[in-house]
Amino acid sequence: MYKSNPAKSLLPWLQSQLAESDDICLQKLESKEKKAQLFYIKSICDQAFIQDHLLIPFFETDSLHDYLSYIDNLFQTSSYISPEKTLNQLLHGSVVFISGMNIRLIDIRKVANTGISEAKIESTVQGPQNSFSEDIATNLNMIRDRYYQPSLKIENQEIGNQAPTPIAIIYDEKLVDPAVLESVNKRLAEIQGEMAIILSIGQLERHLSRRKRTMFPTIMLTERPDRVAYNLAQGKIAIVMQGNPFVLLVPSVFFDFMASMDDLYHTYWTSRFVVVLRYLGLFITITLPSLYVVSTAYNPELFRVQLAVTIAGSRISVPYPAFVEVFLMLLMMEFLTEASLRLPKMIGSTATTVGGLILGQAATEAALVSNIMVILIAAVAISNFVIPINAMGFAMRGVKYLLLFISTVFGMIGFIVGLVGIVAYLVHLDSFGQPYLKLFMKSSTDQEEITRVKEEQG
Amino acid sequence: MRGFKLLMVCLFFLLAGCGYKDIDKRFFVVAIGVDKSNSDHGKYKITFKVAIPPDKPSAKSNEAEIITTDSDSMTEAVRITRAQLDKEIDFSHTKAIIFGQSLVQKENVSEIIDWFVRRRDIQRIAYTGVGSPTALEVLKVRPAFERLPGNSLFLYFGRSGTEAPYVITEPLFDFYRRIKEKGIDPVLPIIQAEGDKYSILSSAIFKNYRMNLTLNDLESEILNSFLxxxxxxxxxxxxxxxxxxxxxxxxxxxxxxxxxxxxxxxxxxxxxxxxxxxxxxxxxxxxxxxxxxxxxxxxxxxxxxxxxxxxxxxxxxxxxxxxxxxxxxxxxxxxxxxxxxxxxxxxxxxxxxxxxxxxxx
Known part of the structure; x- marks a missing residue:
């Protein structure tokens, strides 16, 4: 280490690597016989920490030796490894301390967005109300604070070969399926090689799943710490990423996406009822438009005669065939949903009122669509929101068009084959080796087996 | 192999039955009446009661078009009726089949019923009955309390409405079974048309494919209990x-x-x-x-x-x-x-x- 002293060349090298930015700060300290330099990026470092814990002690200690031992005892301090590593740490909020031949790196990262906010996307009625923050340390804290298990393991990694972002892989060592863990690690290593920069956890999710074009989500994104804790207890793996208020959960199967955390917090029959309601909603939202077309245009005998005559009456002034009518209204509904998603909250409600009430009313008055159509579309839209995880809700929004098309062309048989096809596709999917339609994530025998093998190895 | 599987799936779609036809482009026949014809065009006088859908769902409308054709067979009658309507005639909601009294007293009922049990689109749960004085008169009745064409008859026989003890309900499948089966004879309600009302009090028993015996109200009631x-x-x-x-x-x-x-x-x-x-x-x-x-x-x-x-x-x-x-x-x-x-x-x-x-x- 003393053969070629890096202390002298490090600073000029770092400066040459960094662009000339105004927030880069080189501070020279001199007191009695002590001399030192602090090199850091102002905007991501905690200024107060530098003042209280680096500058003041510098002037209070007698010798450089005392001061160095003080610094070495700070838990943020790490020793110098290589210039590249130093540059990376500098970019993540470390101070480079150089004094003579001594180099120390002190991590004093300041994160502005550590605030914990209320869960907005997966809100529950009776459960915990807070969601993850955008800071990885806060999030890890929140997870640890909900899952008190000695076997909980956190592995820190970085992803992206150009601008690495810290991620953490969290799992219960006793419960995790080693095969899944291995494939996750393998996949992460592959991404590390392929991707220059990963900005959001959604992007990571897309690259984690092997299929490039898929309709249904196979990895869950959640903002709820209690869901993460619950899934860790089931032996799943959570991936946390710096700067993202969401956590990835792998493997995730279809039924995970249909579960709300509230199911665990309500009384038994209430939650059963809600679950049944949810699947009913799912069924309605995918099938209702196609069932309408099938039963009005192919098999009107499905209705009772009273309803058949009424529907015929309400459609009599509509100039377009039923499938065009359905498609027009569905499209209108999608525009409304999409618009109210993107709009600020204040305007959002106006948009839905204008769209929902006025458009629906006017369309019927103008005889562009039938009255029954409006009811149907409203039912489809509402029941779509019954699906608790948005990713699945979005997926199902697409599925109904597929079914509508096939039913329009082939009638009832097309509808049935379409439904069978959807189920077949779901069966064929998998999430990190777990069948997508698997009902129970882990049977107790599986669990015991894994624990036993682990104990033998350990 | 993949191509073969795809082909198999595509073959499924060939199973699709009738083509696309919007519900408002269909005329629903709610009731069919068969009478004895007096003209020389054919043996039967066949009447279709075609529902005219209401413009507004809330409006009361039991308007119906009554179309009468003389013909030797049902198939011919349907063909002729098609020419008189601008929309496709649809039998999927034919829920009442009325035979004229004078017809079933003389003609073989199994010959008439053949078309009804052979057609796929006529529901076997359609109610059958004997119309008095004629089936046409029965189909013409439009009770003031009826909301949709033919609905009154469906309520009578469907037991979702009235529970009058004299009304014998006979669905098509059971009527056909009783015609064909040895040891059990068909019985049909006699629907009397009285102005703008129906009156269903008596019933008719068939023997050897013809109406043989009439039961009065008390007898119908006891038979109903027996059944x-x-x-x-x-x-x-x-x-x-x-x-x-x-x-x-x-x-x-x-x-x-x-x-x-x-x-x-x-x-x-x-x-x-x-x-x-x-x-x-x-x-x-x-x-x-x-x-x-x-x-x-x-x-x-x-x-x-x-x-x-x-x-x-x-x-x-x-x-x-x-x-x-x-x-x-x-x-x-x-x-x-x-x-x-x-x-x-x-x-x-x-x-x-x-x-x-x-x-x-």
Whole structure:
């Protein structure tokens, strides 16, 4: 280490690597016989920490030796490894301390967005109300604070070969399926090689799943710490990423996406009822438009005669065939949903009122669509929101068009084959080796087996 | 292999039946009437009652188009009717099939019904009935309280509306079964058209594919109980100068067929009644006497009805079917039953429980 002293060349090298930015700060300290330099990026470092814990002690200690031992005892301090590593740490909020031949790196990262906010996307009625923050340390804290298990393991990694972002892989060592863990690690290593920069956890999710074009989500994104804790207890793996208020959960199967955390917090029959309601909603939202077309245009005998005559009456002034009518209204509904998603909250409600009430009313008055159509579309839209995880809700929004098309062309048989096809596709999917339609994530025998093998190895 | 699988899936779609036709481009035939024709165009006068859909769902509209065609066959009649309508004629909601009285008295009903049971789109649960004076008159009736064309008839027979005890409901599948089956004879309600109302009081029994016997209201009521389709009814009891009405909230009529040396049909009747109306004052002490009177009256009426069946050699209750079902000599059983039936003896036991004299004391 003393053969070629890096202390002298490090600073000029770092400066040459960094662009000339105004927030880069080189501070020279001199007191009695002590001399030192602090090199850091102002905007991501905690200024107060530098003042209280680096500058003041510098002037209070007698010798450089005392001061160095003080610094070495700070838990943020790490020793110098290589210039590249130093540059990376500098970019993540470390101070480079150089004094003579001594180099120390002190991590004093300041994160502005550590605030914990209320869960907005997966809100529950009776459960915990807070969601993850955008800071990885806060999030890890929140997870640890909900899952008190000695076997909980956190592995820190970085992803992206150009601008690495810290991620953490969290799992219960006793419960995790080693095969899944291995494939996750393998996949992460592959991404590390392929991707220059990963900005959001959604992007990571897309690259984690092997299929490039898929309709249904196979990895869950959640903002709820209690869901993460619950899934860790089931032996799943959570991936946390710096700067993202969401956590990835792998493997995730279809039924995970249909579960709300509230199911665990309500009384038994209430939650059963809600679950049944949810699947009913799912069924309605995918099938209702196609069932309408099938039963009005192919098999009107499905209705009772009273309803058949009424529907015929309400459609009599509509100039377009039923499938065009359905498609027009569905499209209108999608525009409304999409618009109210993107709009600020204040305007959002106006948009839905204008769209929902006025458009629906006017369309019927103008005889562009039938009255029954409006009811149907409203039912489809509402029941779509019954699906608790948005990713699945979005997926199902697409599925109904597929079914509508096939039913329009082939009638009832097309509808049935379409439904069978959807189920077949779901069966064929998998999430990190777990069948997508698997009902129970882990049977107790599986669990015991894994624990036993682990104990033998350990 | 993948291509083959894809092909197999695509072949599925060839199974798709009828083509795309919007519901508003169809005319729903809600009822079909078949009468005897007087013209020389054909044997039958066939009437379609086509529903005209209301413009607004909330509006009351039982408007219907009545289209009459003379033809020798149903197929021809449909073909001719098609030419008179601008939308496709649809039989999927044909829920009432009415035969004219004069037709079924003379013509073979199994010949007419053939088209109805062969067509895929006519539902087998369609209600059948005899129209009096003609089927056309029945189809023309538009009750003031009817909301949709033909709905009144569906409510009569569907039991979701009225529970009148005289209305015998006969769906197409059961009618067809009774026509074809040995040992049970068809029975159809007679729908009387009276101005803008229906009146369904009597019923008609068929023998050898023709209408053979007419039952009055009381007889229809008892037959209905026999068929197990009637749960609540009332009876008039008149004996020893006393006259009162009982309301039966549970009626069970069944029978044992004892085919021994001397073949007997033993009928049991269990009934639980309350007094509904009385011309005299009823004392609580007389309850037992009332019960006996009721039992006697029921017994008298039931025995009278089954003997009427026996004399006319008709069997709407299905004694013959029961005999065939419990005797395993396929060659001779039917011949034997035909010999037995005219001589068979009827016995009856009625158990009536009088639960009260109504809500006045």
């Amino acid at each position: 197990g389709r009637l749960k609540k009814t009332d009876f008039k009891i008149q004996a020893n100068g006393e006259s009162f009405f009982v309301f039966a909230d549970s009626v069970k009529l069944n029978y044992d067929l004892l085919a021994g040396e001397k073949p007997t049909i033993h009928i049991h009747c269990k009934m639980s009644v309350t007094i509904e109306e009385s011309k005299q004052t009823l004392a609580l002490e007389k309850m037992h006497q009332l019960q006996i009177l009721t039992e006697q009256e029921i017994r008298k009426n039931v025995l009278k009805l089954v003997k009427k069946f026996q004399q006319a050699n008709v069997d709407p209750i299905g004694f013959g079917l029961r005999y065939r079902g419990s005797h395993l000599n396929n060659q001779t059983e039917w011949q034997k039953w035909e010999d037995i039936y005219p001589e068979i003896e009827f016995t009856m036991k009625a158990e009536v429980k009088v639960r009260g004299t109504g809500s006045i004391y």
